[in-house]
Amino acid sequence: MKLSKAYKRLAAVLMFGMLLLITGCTENIVVLNPKGPIAEQQRDLMITSTLLCFIVIIPVLIMTAVIVWRYRDREGRKAKYTPRWEHSTKLEIIWWGIPIIVILVLAVVTVKATYALEPSKPLASEQEPITVQVTSLNWKWLFQYPEQGIATVNELKIPEDVPIRFEITADSPMNSFWIPQLGGQMYAMSGMAMTLYLQADEQGEYWGSGANFTGTHFGDMYFDVEATSREEFDEWVKGIKDESPPLSLEGYKQLAEPATSEVQTFSSFPEGLFEMTVTKYGASHNHGLSWEDAQKFELEETKAGQNK
Template identity: 75%
Template sequence: MTSSKALRWFTSLYMLVLMLLITTGCTENIIVLNPKGPIAEQQRDLMLISTLLCSVVIVPVLILTAIIIWRYRDKKGRKAKYTPNWEHSTKLEAIWWGIPILIILTLAVITVQATYALEPSKPIESDKEPVTIQVTSLDWKWLFQYPDQGIATVNEIKLPKDVPIRFEITADSPMNSFWIPQLGGQMYAMSGMAMTLYLQADELGTYWGSGANYTGKDFAKMYFNVEATTQEEFEQWVNEIKAASPKLTLEGYKQLAEPSASEILSFSAFPEGLFEMTVTKYASSHNHGLSWKDIQKIQIEE
């Protein structure tokens, strides 16, 4: 009996220590809690505030549960007060209903405000012009087109620090989800649609990006690096690609779109309107009846 009791105490202590290590561990190792941009910072703060508010209810309930189980356990010589006719307490009812209601209302207000503030297509306030990157999800790779710079890459993004990035996202494959955890939340890539996502990197460095939707055999290989550089380094990188990389032709794109994994590639040019053609070919097949100009007009009106 003594060894069994000791084992229970050891197990309880172990679980408590494990929970403390998990909840108080260094957030540097959890990339969604280590933001490197303004959007990710606001999303991190929303997660932490929501967790703390929920803990106001969850932690006392867990503690009281342990106390009640221990105090009212079946044992000889128990001194806990026995009140079989007790059935109601207005004070207690007010506490265990009032506090959760206040927390839910607070969470509702915070969530609504954050939802509007973090609207993905809302431009980031900046005195710098945004850089546009057109993202196309393929099987099983990512194609990134820089329409203003006239270059394209596969499974690699470079962007200047402290400059808003306007991602235009679509798919020429099954639906996927474009995600750079340290810069912001994920955005679905869907055929026949052009989704808009604004992000920004505030620090120099290399960040991990990935597809966040299961899309088949080589889904696990759909990851890419995002390197935030200085403006000068970004322009130098663009010039190097223009000088040394081949052009992406329409036939080359059709081969690239075939289901297969890919290493990092770069192209000094790509067919004009390639992204728009990818969007509208599926829009037509879905009977959306929208041209690329129609899509842009709707986005502006929204």
Template identity: 75%
Template sequence: MKASKAVRWAASLPMLLLLILTTTGCTEKFVVLDPKGPIAEQQRDLIIISTVLTSIVIVPVLILTAIIIWRYRDRKGRKAKYTPGWEHSTKLEVIWWGIPIVIITILAIITVKGTYALEPSKPLVSDKKPMTIQVTSLDWKWLFQYPEQGIATVNYVKFPEDVPIRFEITADSPMNSFWIPQLGGQMYAMSGMAMTLYLQADEQGAYWGSGANFTGKDFTKMYFDVHAAPQDEFEQWVSEVKASSPVLTLDGYKRLSEPAASDIRTFSAFPEGLFEMTVTKYASSHNHGLSWEDIQKVQIEE
């Protein structure tokens, strides 16, 4: 019997270790802990500080739990002192209530300061002018519009390094969550709303972005490529897109917004005010939203 228990314990430990590794993502790189921008750096610091502070309570509790289970287990010759009449210890009460209260207070202060410092719509401090990119979540793809450059892309976004990027985010589909892990946290994309998120890449490179909400059959394909490049390379890319890509029309956008996954696509132009039309289409429940016929009429009148 003792041998069989030992065998079961020996077999369960590797399985437990494998489960921990697979569920925590240890088999892949921790991109959240490898920030490439000022927002992601501050968020990483908050994660590390919070983990260390909570470990002050969690680690001793886990260790003591194992010790208590082992020391007071039912076995012959057990010498652990049994005191069923014990009910109070001021010293222990102060320890197991005082330490958590102090830690929670410190966490609260850090969290409040971090929340205000990392307000998503707060412009980043920089001597460079922010660049605006309008993001629309579709089923099951991402549309990026560059109002200053006059181009649009699908599932691919490119911008200059060291330049604050003002993402204006909405949805023409079920609610999703816009996320570039190495640049910053998530921001919800919701129909009828235009959310603002400031991010910046401190160095050039290729990053990964995705939708972080379940939105149906092909939600796992809602990822996009992110590329931070030198200013001259970005401008050259814009020129190439303008010269070699088709125009995104209203009819083309209507087809694009139909539920389906998509590869990377580029457009040399898009209807003026398309992002605003998408937002206002869902902005009111009193029949003030624009239908496709209304949008086309507005476009013709302009």
């Protein structure tokens, strides 16, 4: 059997793609170009897992090509025909033993990384974390800074080397909050307050988006992320407080209507707005909150309920 030119070209493309991955051409692949401690650990886990899988995949691909070529049908071949051959203990140990060892190593690595990368686990830092409350709306993102008293739409600015404690919910269909160069996804769900710690190790502009299909304008649900110095961050907050209008409850209801939005900034927002959103559809669940934070959250829920 002769190999067609198309088959040879396909094999060459596949091998070239594998070589690109192995040699680390990753600058344009954002998940492999981390800018924070969480994304860096996740990148290392992906690379480790891929290399472990290559221990099985690469020999199999090479052996497949060799076997297809060596045992192809051709004129004048004199290979010995042994139709009754059916077992080799050595080969059985090799092709069962190696994958089992790889799976065990991969399991240990994954379990350790899963516990180490628990999203609600605070990051070790000398800096106090900044809280940002994230609300997924159709089709936009609302960011509230309760400590600074400001809010933004589709714009997230954070200081470098400072842990950011994201509290994430949704006032729309379930979505997924994602900043690839800082860390993995966290689901935004109505009636839930999810906790996610991320940090930017260097100044720069990053891309954030929704990573769950939510309808017509799903593709427009992205936002700008900028990591700056602490001084620039404080100046940005001051500028919003001095120049932007406040966000009223009526204004929030208009934001919650299904529509895309440009970047907006607000000098203030109604007290307990995030808690009101979480409890809008009934009982809430808080993932990753400490006992003290949970008590505070319940108090805010009670206040929000009284104000309805």
